[in-house]
Amino acid sequence: MRPPFYFKNNRLFCEDIDVTTFSETVPTPFYLYSKSEIEYNCQAVWQAAKQDSSVDFMPYYALKANYNPSILKLIKAQGFGADIVSGGELYFAEKTGFPADKTVFAGVGKTKEEIREAIQKGLHSINIESGEELKIVADIARKEQNTQRIAIRINPDIEAKTHAYISTGLHKNKFGISTEQAFELYIETQKYKNIIADGIHVHIGSQISLASPFKATGEYLKTFIQRLARKNIIIKFLDLGGGIGINYDDPLTNAQAPRTFIDTILPQYLASFSGLKLKLFVELGRSIIGSAGLLVSKVLIRKHTPLKQFMVVDGAINNLIRPSLYQAHHQIVPLEKGKYNSITADIVGPVCESGDFLAKNITIEDIPAGEKIAVGSAGAYGQALASNYNLRPTISEYLVNGTEVSTIFKGRTVADIANSYTW
Numbered sequence: 452m453r454p455p456f457y458f459k460n461n462r463l464f465c466e467d468i469d470v471t472t473f474s475e476t477v478p479t480p481f482y483l484y485s486k487s488e489i490e491y492n493c494q495a496v497w498q499a500a501k502q503d504s505s506v507d508f509m510p511y512y513a514l515k516a517n518y519n520p521s522i523l524k525l526i527k528a529q530g531f532g533a534d535i536v537s538g539g540e541l542y543f544a545e546k547t548g549f550p551a552d553k554t555v556f557a558g559v560g561k562t563k564e565e566i567r568e569a570i571q572k573g574l575h576s577i578n579i580e581s582g583e584e585l586k587i588v589a590d591i592a593r594k595e596q597n598t599q600r601i602a603i604r605i606n607p608d609i610e611a612k613t614h615a616y617i618s619t620g621l622h623k624n625k626f627g628i629s630t631e632q633a634f635e636l637y638i639e640t641q642k643y644k645n646i647i648a649d650g651i652h653v654h655i656g657s658q659i660s661l662a663s664p665f666k667a668t669g670e671y672l673k674t675f676i677q678r679l680a681r682k683n684i685i686i687k688f689l690d691l692g693g694g695i696g697i698n699y700d701d702p703l704t705n706a707q708a709p710r711t712f713i714d715t716i717l718p719q720y721l722a723s724f725s726g727l728k729l730k731l732f733v734e735l736g737r738s739i740i741g742s743a744g745l746l747v748s749k750v751l752i753r754k755h756t757p758l759k760q761f762m763v764v765d766g767a768i769n770n771l772i773r774p775s776l777y778q779a780h781h782q783i784v785p786l787e788k789g790k791y792n793s794i795t796a797d798i799v800g801p802v803c804e805s806g807d808f809l810a811k812n813i814t815i816e817d818i819p820a821g822e823k824i825a826v827g828s829a830g831a832y833g834q835a836l837a838s839n840y841n842l843r844p845t846i847s848e849y850l851v852n853g854t855e856v857s858t859i860f861k862g863r864t865v866a867d868i869a870n871s872y873t874w
């Protein structure tokens with residue numbers, strides 16, 4: 452399939468839209484998404500699961516990656532369920548049509564109100580992250596005179612080979628519990644009449660590009676499932692988390708490169724459980740929406756110092772915090788190529804922080820003020836992590852469908868922000 456973003460006559464396109472021409476009609480910065488790429492990634496997930504016809508599979512979309520309702524509706528239409536971590540995400544999932552019994556609720560610190568709502572609505576499962584949480588969920592389920600299915604989140608102490616801030620499956624991380632503790636909890640669940648504990652949850656980290664950490668997790672879980680079975684605790688479903696990585700290196704210029712690692716990782720992860728009578732879930736965020744999004748930003752000023760060259764653009768840390776937060780690399784290109792000589796520059800925003808950068812020491816054409824750049828693979832954990840720091844309002848989002856573009860989030864104004872305050 453044609454990549455969602457590609458250069459034609461040195462101009463960047465999204466599907467059939469010339470991004471430069473479109474960018475002249477709206478304020479910058481903005482996010483632009485490709486509908487066909489979102490659908491393509493969802494279909495790649497189903498395809499990966501079909502490779503083993505015996506697999507009983509259900510994919511969930513992790514709303515945390517991008518919770519724009521128009522995007523949620525597209526993913527829902529591809530047969531995905533919802534993976535939520537807050538009452539807010541539950542509200543968005545429900546409102547965009549995800550059924551309660553296809554919604555799973557994770558998170559290391561849920562409020563009692565959130566747990567009560569999840570139980571009342573009949574969510575498929577609540578992922579339990581501690582002994583204290585199990586007691587709270589059991590207590591609320593009893594008071595609600597309801598039954599709640601749970602999965603205990605295992606922390607397998609497996610190195611995900613990703614950035615430390617997005618590695619979640621090590622004992623030093625706050626997530627999940629060890630199999631030793633979990634074993635005791637599964638036994639404890641037997642005394643709670645309102646709890647069905649027949650699932651295991653695991654999520655070892657994000658932006659993982661190798662199959663090996665997932666295969667190691669698979670082996671680890673299999674051993675644990677057998678250990679539980681010896682105590683007559685029968686596991687029926689595994690929620691295997693998300694974490695599949697995407698191409699951040701050259702998504703805008705390398706049509707041959709795989710845009711996500713769904714095809715290479717997912718079949719191998721699922722194959723770990725081949726032959727076992729288990730329902731397998733995944734909760735994917737980045738690999739569904741990451742490659743489908745672009746951040747477009749305008750050059751405000753160039754600052755050439757004896758030591759460094761800076762390109763100051765109107766997109767900043769409050770629009771895309773990943774480079775600063777995770778030392779993440781995003782490909783950045785001019786919307787129109789081949790017009791200027793290349794320089795080595797830091798691409799920085801206007802925010803008053805030295806940590807406000809989109810890239811450091813990259814080779815890029817020396818674009819003058821007024822012309823625009825595109826930041827690739829920005830669909831996941833971009834707008835979702837946006838803030839209004841320096842009183843910069845949240846920016847607009849647009850969705851491309853072939854030759855059409857629709858506004859899917861109307862950027863906020865300073866007046867919108869001001870309205871929430873007592874003056």
Ligand SMILES: Cc1ncc(COP(=O)(O)O)c(C=O)c1O
Nearest residue numbers: 513654657693694734735736737
């Ligand atoms: C529990 C859980 N599930 C799923 C995800 C989604 O991960 P990804 O976007 O890497 O697929 C995350 C991300 O942090 C998570 O914490």
